[in-house]
């Protein structure tokens with residue numbers, strides 16, 4: 001049969017057999033063994049087990065072999081399910097499943113907890129866009145409840161806009177990505193460092209050693225009020241570190257606290273063949289160590305100048321600022337041979353905005369409101385590995401991989 005011919009089941013009589021009840025080994029084998037006596041073909045199977053209860057749906061051709069009938073098949077299946085104390089429903093019809101509408105997306109919902117009100121609001125919002133929910137399954141139960149909806153019949157953009165609004169209103173994280181092969185393709189993930197990959201702001205760690213925390217905080221506040229741009233505030237803050245002994249670099253490195261889930265995120269992405277990097281408005285004195293520690297493919301940041309074992313209060317080399325971060329994302333994507341549409345960027349600050357918007361998927365991670373509102377996808381739970389769920393990776397898969405190679409966190 002050539003691919004251009006319609007499936008041979010298009011107009012044939014078919015039966016939908018649904019089995020429900022207490023799960024135990026052998027149900028699936030038993031059902032198809034029972035059906036085998038009628039020489040029917042299997043068109044589709046869906047099975048799910050939730051808290052020990054199985055729902056098994058089989059779409060099969062109606063029996064046509066000599067000496068068989070639909071009535072006899074129904075009677076056989078019913079007596080088999082009764083013997084196992086299972087419920088069954090058999091519905092006659094024609095052909096295969098209705099074709100899914102054009103426009104397909106994956107909607108990931110993160111809840112901690114996931115409430116029924118939130119779930120209702122998300123589902124209603126999908127329906128309001130004209131979308132149909134084709135499948136729902138759980139990606140993770142810990143540390144958050146993550147559920148994925150496969151949606152068809154609406155383009156990704158309007159769905160994303162509608163769900164971003166709904167998610168913000170009910171205070172829940174919702175990510176919408178278009179379905180397709182690209183989701184499985186090799187990717188590049190680029191992260192911000194301060195308050196994203198790590199819980200700290202590195203300049204503040206240095207400032208603590210220099211005894212100028214208050215002055216640094218004042219410059220940060222001025223930058224936030226819009227009185228200074230990033231580069232001005234960077235120079236002003238670094239100037240305050242002038243004269244500091246270079247030995248504090250090792251101390252600061254040891255003080256850096258990775259964000260929960262950071263190791264799991266990087267380890268899992270590397271296993272999948274993704275390339276992973278960081279771009280930071282902070283300092284190479286710290287990002288270089290993180291690159292080695294986590295096995296990152298790319299790292300870029302500003303470099304504190306050290307002369308004769310002392311900080312000079314200046315930075316050297318190319319400045320990594322808001323525009324620089326987006327430029328580096330493009331450069332790393334080119335070096336990795338990954339199209340920009342296949343890149344994922346994660347960040348929390350205003351200087352991440354260009355990078356987040358340039359990436360195929362930009363994730364605002366526990367971000368300032370101004371960033372959250374300017375980016376389609378936001379994660380507001382404090383676990384970096386939840387980004388894996390946005391990529392369709394389940395907690396079970398992550399843990400199974402860790403188990404196989406004995407990784408312990």
Ligand SMILES: [Mg+2]
Pocket residue numbers: 192193194195196347348349
């Ligand atoms: Mg940051």
